[in-house]
Every structure is written in C-alpha cells, then in structure tokens.
Amino acid sequence: MSKLPAVKVKDPTTGKEVELSPIKVWTLAPKTRKGVKIGLFKSPESGKFFRAKVPDDYPAK
C-alpha cells in the first residue's frame, strides 16, 4: 500500500515509453545471485498488465 514513484518503462503492449507507478514491486533473485527488481504495471492505453525491471535502488514492497 506504499506510494511508489513513477518509473520510465517500455510499455510492451503499445511500444511506447511511459511513466507509470508500479502496482507492486518485488525482488526477483535466485539464492546465489543478486537478481533484479520487478514491477507490475498496467498499461493506461491497452489496460493490459505487464512486468518490467525497475532500478536496483527502487523501494520494494
């Protein structure tokens, strides 16, 4: 329920680069590796959900 800042992401459904606030952000990492942070987004254009990497220093959870 945290207020996550907007991120510049490529919307794969429209092909456009847009600024969106992730619905949710979490770390996707194997035990032995650092992994990446993933955000769940909803395209304002298409209404479709998609996932994309967010910056490493992004507040997760």
Add this chain to the structure above:
DNA sequence: TTAATTCA
C-alpha cells in the same frame, strides 16, 4: 535454470 508475483 533460478527466483516471487499475479494475471490469464
């Protein structure tokens, strides 16, 4: 192949 998450 591995990791968590959630939509389809």
Add this chain to the structure above:
DNA sequence: TGAATTAA
C-alpha cells in the same frame, strides 16, 4: 497451472 519479467 503457466507465462512473463532480468541476468548471471
């Protein structure tokens, strides 16, 4: 239940 996400 599977896809998709990143990158080592």
